[in-house]
Amino acid sequence: ENEHSRSSESIHVTVLRARRLKGVKGDVLTSYAKVEFDGKSLGDSAKVDSTAEVSAEYNFTTSFDCSFTDGHHTLDDVASKPLLITVTEVLPKEKKQKEEKSAVLGQCTVDLLPLLLQPESEITNTLILHAVPGSPLETVTPEFGKVEIDIKISVNEPLLDGEQLTQSNLFTVRLGSAYSLPDSWSSGSHYNYIVGLPVPVTSEKQATVIFQNGALKSSADKEPSKRSAKWYSVPNAVSAAQFIPNSQKERVSFEEEKGDFSGKEFRDFRIEAESEKNRISWDVEKRCYLDPDAKAEFQNKISQTRYWPVEVMRNVPSQSKVPTAAGSKKDKNAPAEDDGSISFHGVVYVDLAPLLYPGVCSVAGAFAVHPFSESELKAVSKKGSAVKHAESTAEVDGSQQTNTDSLAYTESRSYLYLEFTLARPFVPRREPEELAAMVREYIPPRPAFKRAVGGAAKAVEDYHAQLASVASMVLDEFREMFGEEIGDDALNQTEAKRRERKKQLMYQLNSSGKYFAFKEQLKHSVVKIVREKYMKTTTFKSKDELQAFLSDLYVYLIDEMHAAFGKLLSMENEPQEVIEPMVDSLQLKRFAQEAEVNEEYKMASKYYQERLAMNEKDPEHWFDYGTFNLLVGDNSKAKECFKETVAIDQTYKEGLLMYGIMCTMDECYTEAETVLERSTSLVESSPDATPQNLAWTILALFYDSQGNEIQAEHAYSQANKLNIAAAVEAMVNSEAKEEEVKEVAEKPDPGSVAGTEQEQAASLLPSTGSNTKPQPPDSAKSVSTVRGTTKASTKKDPRIRSSTENSVSSHDQDAKQKPSEAEPKVTAVPKQTIFLQAAQWLLRRKALKFAEISLSHELLEPHGGPSAEYYIALAQLQMMRRQLSGAKDSLELATSFDNEHPDAWAMMGHFHYVSGDYISSKSCYERTLAFVTDAAEMHSIYLRLASIYLQQGEFQNAKRTYLLACKHSPTCISWLGVGIACYRLNEISEAEDALAEANILNNTNSDVWAYLSLVCLNTGRKLEAEQAYKYAMKIGFDDENVIEEIHSVQKKLGFGNPSY
Known part of the structure; x- marks a missing residue:
């Protein structure tokens, strides 16, 4: 069944009038209007008299049929070909003149595209009539006014209705110029420069778009910043009528281009090539109407091949078409080519995959020209040559001479500037409001406030x-009035008073x-x-x-x-004072994290649940509890926690990310995509906690897991842009701070700065040896300029990439500049790639599967690869999975990259601690504390190192290290450690104070009650000793050594045990 119920539709053209016409002889003139379409005349109007003040009322109507099938004039013709209106003056007959003479005054073109893009049945335009060479209109002054003509275009029914507009599309190719031409192209204007590419017409048929007649222009002929595009096909048009009305526009910036020469490193080369060298200019625009079948086929071919071939070549027209001056001789430097043969056959591979990105409508840039090879063309684009089949008048020369000619493109680094545009994106971008509504459907929001109680x-x-x-x-x-009076005479109060x-x-x-x-x-x-x-x-x-x-x-x-x-006034009903809790939400979170490190998961769960009881409307409380459930392997409960997080706050970015990850793990892919895409539209209020690029990176990892390379590439590109933008912002802020420091440094220093707590701790520890920092094997790349790279870009055919790389290397010797020009430009370089940032964030949230995928991408990232941070993250992942042998190897590699990285030595200490090698663990922890820079997590280092000191009898070092832990983050365990160390040092008073602090923070810790019992026994307090001992036993104290010690002291003193 055909898309259209109609086979054709008549398009009516009415030339209404022309104003301010000027004739060859005098102000009064007789003229008529001629209408043409696709090189064929549609008719002439009647001859009408007019003056400069009186309009020429033509009121001429003609029409042509637009076919919806395979007729003569199709929708594609309507999109790409204009109406040509020519106004001609009829000159008065002179004596003895038999035939009437005429002179063309001007021309204009009428764009029929609005009939396709808008469901309208009538369009009225007022256009400027452009003068042709030799016309009297060329001498019209601005005071006279512009010569205008009124045109009306109408159809009985719109060519496309609303549904057909949505299903179809318009693909526009705009060919600019070719730059950095081969040296042999410096002279000779008798060549024809051709560019061609295939465009699908239907699901089974494709047409070839051929751009001819490129003009060789010298560097002296400068290009304007805004360029007008010529019509692809408008026969008989001359002068300004060849240009599309209102088509002037500037090119996109280097940063927005998608071509082969879009990086900052190519900017100087581009400027030189486009301003100081010859070029071939076309400046032509071709529009192609894509019906639903052609649109689907185009999308399918882009997704399958990515690279769209655009062929470029030079040929010599036949001698019959190119007259030669008498006596002229053949240029000795001209290539050996016959008339009509093709030379310098090259091909450009345009990556059109960005057209499948959500919301993207255009791809523009400078694309490198490669030597043509039929086998390479089929391998890269899975297509044969489109031009050689379309050019019936020329034969493609496949000889060695042609291949040699084409190599000049690589040597000169030639490139074409091309723009590909869609009227509507192939993949519409879902708006933030739409995504928010879909998230609300998946997770209904909780009411923000309780309903008001009335009655x-x-x-x-x-x-x-x-x-x-x-x-x-x-x-x-x-x-206030009688207080003192009553107080002085409280007993002598009378009724009168x-x-x-x-x-x-x-x-x-x-x-x-x-x-x-x-x-x-x-x-x-x-x-x-x-x-x-x-x-x-x-x-x-x-x-x-x-x-x-x-x-x-x-x-x-x-x-x-x-x-x-x-x-x-009743004392009995006086409300009791509400006792505020001794710990807040942040402290409970620290207690829970401490319990996680000690693998006391029941205690950690209890702390997280206490936070929820304290405030169940805080999304962070649910988020942290969900992260804990991921750690212990309860994925279903973790998902419910993250869902509750989003229900409380629909814009909580971390909650959306983790809920999307959980949906992916449960194979709810549609819901996961919606939630993750929603997170990309939210602006993070605290970028220090969550990098701005994180949402795009995780969305890209999701698309990768689904095999959707195009969408993944788009997400990676967006993440890289945000990462570089953050690096630029950080560099600007750093420079501003440096300026402030310089200003402060010029002022007198009021005093010295005290050392940090880590330096104080380091004074207690042995020296770590040499301070020399070895360079990692690939440290040189840390100073390179970072560009947005994608996974998909690494899959580009090596022959395409090598051509550009070879051309760059061949010009290294020509890159010598003056000393002032050779100074390196300062470029903002992100400290970490998007994958490493994502992996570190995912590890903190215990999303191990996605963290592993992100780390694998880090190895393939051109600006990533093995590094100390990578191996630290890998070791953390392996330790969470109890892969201790692999974690050890990773940590050894991390220290080989950076021997002074505090996190590497901290993780090494944790590895030895978990493995039971406390001597090696102690050495690693002491080395970590000796560094000037702290590790990412210091609290666990303090606790584990202090516990080792306790085991080895170094009570003074244990006390000091536990005090550092208390200063960093006071918890029950840290104060308990201080109390135990003080007790062993026989500092009973300090031990009691520390144990009291621990008991305040957690009165259910059996160790605290046991040591309190010992303290009370040593201070002779019988009742307190017995109570503390009973509490310790009741809660479940099970340290046999300490129990035996308590019993020994109880027997010695004769009290402290209720059973005596």
Whole structure:
């Protein structure tokens, strides 16, 4: 069934009038208008007289049929070919003149594209009539005004309805110029320069678009910044009528280009090639209408091949078409080629994959020209040559001479500037509002606030509260007036004195206006009682009814007032003071993380649940609990926690990311894609916690897992852009801080700065030896310029890449510049790649599967690869999976890259600690503390090193290290360690203080109660010793050595054990 129910539609063209025409002889002239389409005349208007002041009223209507099938004029012709309107003057006959003479005044073209892009049936335009060479219109001055012509285009029904507009598309190719030409092209204007490419017409058929007649221009002929494009096909048009109206536009910037020479390293080469060397200019635009089948086929071919071939060549037209001057001789330097043969056959491979990115409508850039090879063309684009089949007048020469000619493209680094544009993107981008609505469907948001409680009970409760408030203020006023008097003579109070004080109080309240203020304060609560308790909202019918109601209300309010005052003055009902919790949410989180490090998962779960009980409306509490459940392997509970996080706050970016990851693990791919895509549209308020590029990186990893390379490439590109932008911002901020430091340095220094806590700790530890920092094997690349790279770009055919690389290397010797020009440009280089940042974030959130994928990408990343940070992250992943042998190898590689990386030595210490090698672990921890820079996580280092000191009897070092842990993050375990160390040092008072602090932070720790029992035994406090011992045993203290020590002391002292 055909897309259109109609086989064709007539397009009616009406030339209405022309204004301010000027003839060859005098102001009065006779003229007519001619309408052409696709080189064929559609008719001439009648001859009309006019002057400069009187318009030429042609009112001429003609038409042509637009076929919706394979007729003569198709929708593609309507999109790419204009109407040509020519206005011709009929000159008056002279004496003895037999035939009438005429002179063309001007031309204009009418763009029919609005008939396709807009569902309209009529378009009216006023166009400028461009003068042809020799026309009297060339001499028209600005004061005379522009010569204009009115045109009306109409159809009976729109060519495309709304649904057809949505399903079809318009593909536009704009060919600019060829630059950095081979040296042999410096002379000779008798050549024809051709560019061609295939375009699908239907699902089974493709057409070849041929751009001919490229003009060789010298460097002296400068290009304007805004260029107008010529019509692809408009026969008989001359002068300015060859250009598409309103087609002037500037080229995209280097940063936005997608070509082979879009990097900053090519900028100087591009500027030189485009301003100081010859070029071939076309500046032609070809529009191609894509019906639904052709659109689907185009998308399919792009997704399969990515690279679209664009062929470029030079040929010599036949001698019959190119006249030769008499006596001219053949150029000795001209290549040996016959008339009509093709030479310098090259091909450009344009990566059109970005057209499949969401919301992307254009690909533009400078694309390198490679020597043509039929086998390479089929291997890269899976297509044969499109031009050699279309050019029937020329034969493709496949000889060695042609191949030799084409090599000149590589040697000269030639390139074409091309623009490919769609009217609508192939893949529409989902707007943030649409994504937010879809997320709300998956996860309904929780109500932000509790519903207001109303009713009669609440109205009475508010009335009591207002009475208590007013009574409190009256009492304060009374105390201020008579407090001293009553205090001095409290026993001699008479009734007369009480009545006198009451009068004075009432006078003071009335005269100061406070009495009125108190009444106003009570008024609102009384109104609520009338409405809620008595349900009275209408007016009273009589005064008696009003009086009866007021009497009842007065009695009720007095009774409730007495009840309120009774509660206020009653000591029995006085509310108890609410005791604030000793720890806050942040401390509970630290306790939980500490328990995780010690693998006490039940205790960690208890702390996370306490945080939720403290405030279940905080999304961070649910997020942290979900992360913990991932650690212990409870994925279903983790997913529910992340879902609750998003339900509480629909814009919580980390919650969206982790929920999307969990959906991916559960194979809910549609939901995962929606949630992850939603996270990319959110701006992170705290970029230090979550990098701006993280959401795009994780979305790219998701697409990679689905095998969607095009979407993954787009996401990687966006992530790289954000990463570089963050590096630029960091560099600017760093430079600003350096300027501030310089300004401060010029001022006198008021004093010296004290050492850090880590330096104080380092003074207690042995020296770590040499401070020489070995360079990693690939450290040279850390100073290279980072460009946005993608996984898909690494799959580019090696023959394409090598051509450009070879051309770059061949020009290294020509890159010598003057000393002033050779200075390196400062470029912002991200400290870490997007994959390493993502892997570190995912490891902190215990998303091990995605972290492993991200680390694998880091090895393939051109600006990533093996590094100390990579091997540290890999070792962390392996330790979480209990792959200890692999973790050891990774850490050894990390220290070989950077022998002074604190995180590497910290992880090495953790590895030995978990393996039971406490001597090696102690050495690694001491080395970590000796560095000036802290490791990422210091608390666990302090605790584990101090515990080793305790085991080895180094109690003084243990005490100091535990105190560092307390200073860094005070917890029950850190204060317990201080208490144990002090007890072993026989510092009983300090031990008791430290254990008391530990007990305040956690009164259910059996170790704390056990050592408190020992302290009480040594200080002779029998009752406290027995209670502490009972609590320790009741909670489950099981350290046999300490229990034996307690029993020994109890037997020695004769108390402390209730069983004695």
